[in-house]
Amino acid sequence: MIRFDRVSKRYPPGVDALSDLSFELDDGQMLLVGGHSGAGKSTLLKLIAGVENATSGAVLVGGQNLGSLSRSALPYYRRRIGMVFQDQKLLFDRNAYDNVMLPLSISGFPAREAANRVRAALDKVGLGKREKALPIMLSGGEQQRLAIARAVVSRPDLLLADEPTAHLDAQTAADVARILVEFNQVGVTVLVATYAHELFPGARRLQLDHGRLRT
Amino acid sequence: MKAWLAHHGQSFALAWRRLTATPVNSILSLVAVGIALALPAGGQMLLSGARELAGNATATPQISVFMAIATERGRTNEIGSRLEKHAGVRQARFLAREETLSRMKSNPGLREVIDALSANPFPDAFVVSARDEAPEAMDKLAVEFRKWPGVEHVQLDSAWVRRLDALLRLGRTGLLLLAGLLGGGLIAITFSITRMQVLTQRAEIEVSRLLGATEAFIRRPFLYLGLLLGLGGGAVAWLLVAGATIWLRAPLAELAGLYDLNLTLRPLGLVDSILLLACAGSLGWLGAAFSLRQNHGQS
Structure with a gap:
């Protein structure tokens, strides 16, 4: 599913975020990417999402080399990926329902099917009764769950989550982690950048240190 | 779709x-x-x-040829046939002075003024359309008509229409x-x-x-x-x-x-x-x- 082949990423003016990184992740696996702040966890996710390009090496997702992906093909590639951002990136002028609806509107889903999917996604993360609420009215944990609902509503093959349990209390963090594990259990490949490995028992781990794989 | x-x-x-x-x-x-x-x-x-x-x-340039008031009708008819035969004239319409008087009287604003006059103040006239409507050709015709006996006044009626059109x-x-x-x-x-x-x-x-x-x-x-x-x-x-x-x-x-x-x-x-x-x-x-x-x- 995902293959990193000697991937390096350098940001101007010469900061190495990732150096010579190689690993593989099969379909349906769950991978935790750990490391200290600035270790390169977010950069790794951004490379997979096509938000950044590798400076050298190859990132392959589903056999597709992202370096050769055209600008016009990139949006369609991103529709196959669910992303939970570190800062959630919710739209604060739209209610929970409309936030989750956004990826389906972008993909051009028929209205009725889209509505069913949105409600199912909100139910799955426990926000079924809060679809009219604006994000500002939700707690931190609820906002994170809303971000997960938006990431999974398109039923992606691959779910990327960047520090999804950061800034959450222990119980809420455990709830969010459980939701991600449940998606993995139904066959979704899940890649989580986190330092809270204990919330995902049994998951494969990849530890980064200054952009390099720590063995 | x-x-x-x-x-x-x-x-x-x-x-x-x-x-x-x-x-x-x-x-x-x-x-x-x-x-x-x-x-x-x-x-x-x-x-x-x-x-x-x-x-x-009318947007078509026309020349009005006014006869002198004292001109006899016979002389006027002669001018009429000259106009009809003229190579530069496409059409010449005769307006008898009696007809002009009656049209003017039908205007309520003018009736009282005209009634106060002792005699018909309007001359016989011809409204002439030229074959060549170019300004120079029209001017040339007007100059020629002015020289004819019995013709008192010649006027290029279209001038104001042309001015309005230009505006x-x-x-x-x-x-x-x-x-x-x-x-x-x-x-x-x-x-x-x-x-x-x-x-x-x-x-x-x-x-x-x-x-x-x-x-x-x-x-x-x-x-x-x-x-x-x-x-x-x-x-x-x-x-x-x-x-x-x-x-x-x-x-x-x-x-x-x-x-x-x-x-x-x-x-x-x-x-x-x-x-x-x-x-x-x-x-x-x-x-x-x-x-x-x-x-x-x-x-």
Whole structure:
């Protein structure tokens, strides 16, 4: 599913975020990417999402080399990926329902099917009764769950989550982690950048240190 | 096709929501666009009225040949046959002095004056249409007719029509210039509003891109916003012109009546109205497109 082949990423003016990184992740696996702040966890996710390009090496997702992906093909590639951002990136002028609806509107889903999917996604993360609420009215944990609902509503093959349990209390963090594990259990490949490995028992781990794989 | 239509429907609805989210700003923008469009639209309406006035008068250049009042009818008939046989004359219509008197008497404003006169003050006359209507040829004919015996006065009747026509042409050119300038103004207004919207919606644009939105998907609501601003402004302009027509109609008719002219203001017709809205919508769309081209990359 995902293959990193000697991937390096350098940001101007010469900061190495990732150096010579190689690993593989099969379909349906769950991978935790750990490391200290600035270790390169977010950069790794951004490379997979096509938000950044590798400076050298190859990132392959589903056999597709992202370096050769055209600008016009990139949006369609991103529709196959669910992303939970570190800062959630919710739209604060739209209610929970409309936030989750956004990826389906972008993909051009028929209205009725889209509505069913949105409600199912909100139910799955426990926000079924809060679809009219604006994000500002939700707690931190609820906002994170809303971000997960938006990431999974398109039923992606691959779910990327960047520090999804950061800034959450222990119980809420455990709830969010459980939701991600449940998606993995139904066959979704899940890649989580986190330092809270204990919330995902049994998951494969990849530890980064200054952009390099720590063995 | 259904998905494509749904996309456009969503974009239109989003543009409408954005427009109505700040009603005061939107109304002021629509009024600004409306006033900018009302000036050329109103000018077009005034020109149509003036064109109609000029159209009522003959647009074909004619020469009026007036005989001396004392000329005998026999001499006048002789002039008539000379005119008919003249190679440069296409048609010569005889107006007997009695006929002219009776036509003038039918004008209520003139009847009393004419009745006060002891004799018919009008001469026999011919209205001549020339084969060659070029000004030089007409002048040449007039000079020739003046030399004929019994002819008192020769007048080129079309001069004022030509002057009015020249004025109308000037008016049309001025109107086109004004329309171009104010159309540019409309583009500038929608350019600026779209730029503000792009900056306001920066977060949404970023999220949409990350979720797989194409550039066309992101741009579409802004283009519809420009279209709505243009169409709304066009509608405001139409209302302003219609209001001005109603307001000015009576005083203008009164003024025209004093000069014995039949000048009436009519509201914009169906074709002109559709043209106004189509131009306004297109200019709004164009302003938004320019703005997106300029500002979208920075968002």
